[in-house]
């Protein structure tokens with residue numbers, strides 16, 4: 001009997017201490033964030049304009065590669081326009097902001113870490129975050145969408161990147177991004 005009381009007392013003490021230690025976290029009803037609704041699948045197609053040595057550079061190398069014969073170790077920061085159509089002067093709907101880093105010792109392969117920050121219509125202020133492997137000479141590169149903000153809260157999905165043009169001298173490239181995004 002005394003043992004039972006002691007065990008009960010210990011359990012109550014444990015419950016109380018867990019409750020107070022857990023004050024920073026709580027379980028919520030998903031309805032409060034609209035998560036009871038069916039997820040939507042949104043397809044976005046944008047054109048990504050990266051210019052290193054072109055007229056209005058949008059990317060800068062902040063760390064040179066470890067050797068001149070590869071891109072391994074190079075790190076560049078970008079703030080690239082995203083447009084509705086292929087020409088650079090077509091409507092800008094947002095910017096791709098982030099880093100691409102040479103992460104492959106055998107071919108030209110980048111680790112892409114970027115936010116697509118949209119600035120048009122109902123997407124204004126919303127972002128998606130893309131983190132993935134970009135083997136630039138491959139016809140289609142698939143990269144995950146790992147999250148988002150605004151309209152794209154709780155986003156997940158993937159993008160397909162296809163190079164439309166690349167000029168070696170100016171290092172100006174245009175890449176089509178088809179984004180498939182699940183969100184609420």
Ligand SMILES: *[C@@H]1O[C@H](CO)[C@@H](O)[C@H](O)[C@H]1NC(C)=O
Pocket residue numbers: 065066067068
């Ligand atoms: C790369 O080439 C440049 C000249 O084009 C040279 O100054 C530099 O030392 C080279 N870097 C390496 C790591 O070999």
Ligand SMILES: *[C@@H]1O[C@H](CO)[C@@H](O)[C@H](O)[C@H]1NC(C)=O
Pocket residue numbers: 087089090
């Ligand atoms: C975009 O640039 C092309 C030339 O590259 C020009 O022919 C066209 O008129 C421009 N369009 C707009 C909307 O400025």
Ligand SMILES: *[C@@H]1O[C@H](CO)[C@@H](O)[C@H](O)[C@H]1NC(C)=O
Pocket residue numbers: 119120121124125
């Ligand atoms: C987008 O949002 C910003 C900041 O709220 C605002 O200044 C801008 O006018 C908006 N642009 C459009 C196209 O709605």
